[in-house]
Amino acid sequence: MLFRQLFDRETSTYTYLLADEASGAALLIDPVLDQVDRDLGLLEDLGLSLTYILETHVHADHVTGAAILRDRTGARTVVSATAGADCADVAVRDGDVIRLGASGIEVRQTPGHTAGCVTYVTQDQKFAFTGDALMIRGCGRTDFQEGDAHTLYASVHEKIFTLPDACAVYPGHDYKGRTQSTVGEEKRLNPRLGGDKTVEEFAVIMDGLGLAPPKHLAVSLPANRNCGRILPESTAP
Amino acid sequence: MLFRQLFDRETSTYTYLLADEASGAALLIDPVLDQVDRDLGLLEDLGLSLTYILETHVHADHVTGAAILRDRTGARTVVSATAGADCADVAVRDGDVIRLGASGIEVRQTPGHTAGCVTYVTQDQKFAFTGDALMIRGCGRTDFQEGDAHTLYASVHEKIFTLPDACAVYPGHDYKGRTQSTVGEEKRLNPRLGGDKTVEEFAVIMDGLGLAPPKHLAVSLPANRNCGRILPESTAP
Numbered sequence: 001m002l003f004r005q006l007f008d009r010e011t012s013t014y015t016y017l018l019a020d021e022a023s024g025a026a027l028l029i030d031p032v033l034d035q036v037d038r039d040l041g042l043l044e045d046l047g048l049s050l051t052y053i054l055e056t057h058v059h060a061d062h063v064t065g066a067a068i069l070r071d072r073t074g075a076r077t078v079v080s081a082t083a084g085a086d087c088a089d090v091a092v093r094d095g096d097v098i099r100l101g102a103s104g105i106e107v108r109q110t111p112g113h114t115a116g117c118v119t120y121v122t123q124d125q126k127f128a129f130t131g132d133a134l135m136i137r138g139c140g141r142t143d144f145q146e147g148d149a150h151t152l153y154a155s156v157h158e159k160i161f162t163l164p165d166a167c168a169v170y171p172g173h174d175y176k177g178r179t180q181s182t183v184g185e186e187k188r189l190n191p192r193l194g195g196d197k198t199v200e201e202f203a204v205i206m207d208g209l210g211l212a213p214p215k216h217l218a219v220s221l222p223a224n225r226n227c228g229r230i231l232p233e234s235t236a237p
Numbered sequence: 238m239l240f241r242q243l244f245d246r247e248t249s250t251y252t253y254l255l256a257d258e259a260s261g262a263a264l265l266i267d268p269v270l271d272q273v274d275r276d277l278g279l280l281e282d283l284g285l286s287l288t289y290i291l292e293t294h295v296h297a298d299h300v301t302g303a304a305i306l307r308d309r310t311g312a313r314t315v316v317s318a319t320a321g322a323d324c325a326d327v328a329v330r331d332g333d334v335i336r337l338g339a340s341g342i343e344v345r346q347t348p349g350h351t352a353g354c355v356t357y358v359t360q361d362q363k364f365a366f367t368g369d370a371l372m373i374r375g376c377g378r379t380d381f382q383e384g385d386a387h388t389l390y391a392s393v394h395e396k397i398f399t400l401p402d403a404c405a406v407y408p409g410h411d412y413k414g415r416t417q418s419t420v421g422e423e424k425r426l427n428p429r430l431g432g433d434k435t436v437e438e439f440a441v442i443m444d445g446l447g448l449a450p451p452k453h454l455a456v457s458l459p460a461n462r463n464c465g466r467i468l469p470e471s472t473a474p
Contacts, residue, residue: 007244
């Protein structure tokens with residue numbers, strides 16, 4: 001399977017390209033609106049055909065490129081059934097498998113950062129795309145968008161930490177220039193969720209973060225609930 | 238072999254960690270001074286011992302972390318014999334192999350961006366760390382630091398494009414958030430050096446770039462010729 005990691009420097013967001021080289025079928029995970037031309041150029045360079053656009057969740061910090069990519073390629077958009085994004089072509093649930101040529105991507109529901117977060121896992125369990133559920137030595141905040149620390153702790157422990165230790169963790173963001181981790185590494189080293197941290201200790205950490213709202217929240221949330229279409233204020237869902 | 242790609246957002250510089258997991262021996266390629274604490278933290282997290290610090294060249298746009306990493310770990314610094322950095326512990330030449338546990342990294346001299354540029358290639362020829370000789374759909378400038386377009390063209394064609402098409406290309410920088418390419422992709426798609434571009438056409442492209450000097454040139458060049466030690470102006474070599 002062809003794999004590429006892409007970065008949006010402005011929002012420190014990672015986008016992932018996965019493709020089945022035999023058939024040329026490709027998918028993008030968490031594309032960014034501002035990077036649509038780059039991503040389409042890469043697909044063209046590599047002779048790939050975009051079949052799916054996967055969101056790990058409804059993002060609060062950047063606008064997804066999903067709608068524009070869908071318009072330009074005919075690819076189908078994929079979002080969790082619990083994300084509140086009725087615009088998506090495919091609403092996925094825990095255990096669903098997205099086919100990509102001879103391979104498949106398993107959907108694992110991992111709510112807690114938002115109610116509609118999912119982790120996408122390649123069927124060989126070598127790659128997990130964890131969005132903001134599990135990040136490198138960190139995790140997404142739990143103080144808005146139906147976030148809940150107890151729920152996130154359970155998601156990470158039951159749905160991600162049960163993967164093989166060698167499984168690569170590719171997050172939705174990193175703000176220190178790290179590009180990947182592994183399940184084993186995060187189980188051992190994640191200062192919020194790893195080691196012997198209890199759910200109560202995790203909840204105390206998350207309650208104490210005192211973070212400011214994301215800079216682009218007011219634009220990003222309504223646009224992403226609409227699959228990336230920025231609507232005039234009066235018609236935004 | 239353990240592999241990690243790391244990014245410095247300020248200068249869009251990539252640093253690479255390679256390690257032999259059996260022995261715990263690690264090397265860093267092109268570490269950045271501002272990221273030394275991050276890189277040492279990762280080595281510690283992974284239980285690795287830094288044995289070598291490799292430079293692809295004397296950088297003009299950021300200060301290397303080599304000297305500080307050497308001070309803190311005892312690792313040996315590795316620079317091309319033709320780079321004009323006499324401070325290095327190991328001065329390498331074309332064909333030299335740097336041992337890393339059971340593996341080895343081959344040195345290929347690829348001058349043209351600077352006179353002392355090298356590309357590091359894993360002995361299985363699956364990874365090439367090309368520095369600024371070959372970048373994703375681009376290459377380093379050739380208008381200072383003994384840069385020469387004819388020399389760079391020969392380096393890329395003779396020393397990099399002769400690697401297997403599937404060999405991953407990991408460059409010293411990317412300014413569009415792309416993290417890797419392959420030899421086959423660059424042979425086919427690099428707009429300056431790939432396809433049927435002649436050396437004369439390449440020289441015309443490079444002559445016409447009209448780039449401003451790098452922002453940190455005045456600090457970076459003397460510091461990097463001194464392996465990353467920033468000296469008072471009067472004593473800088």
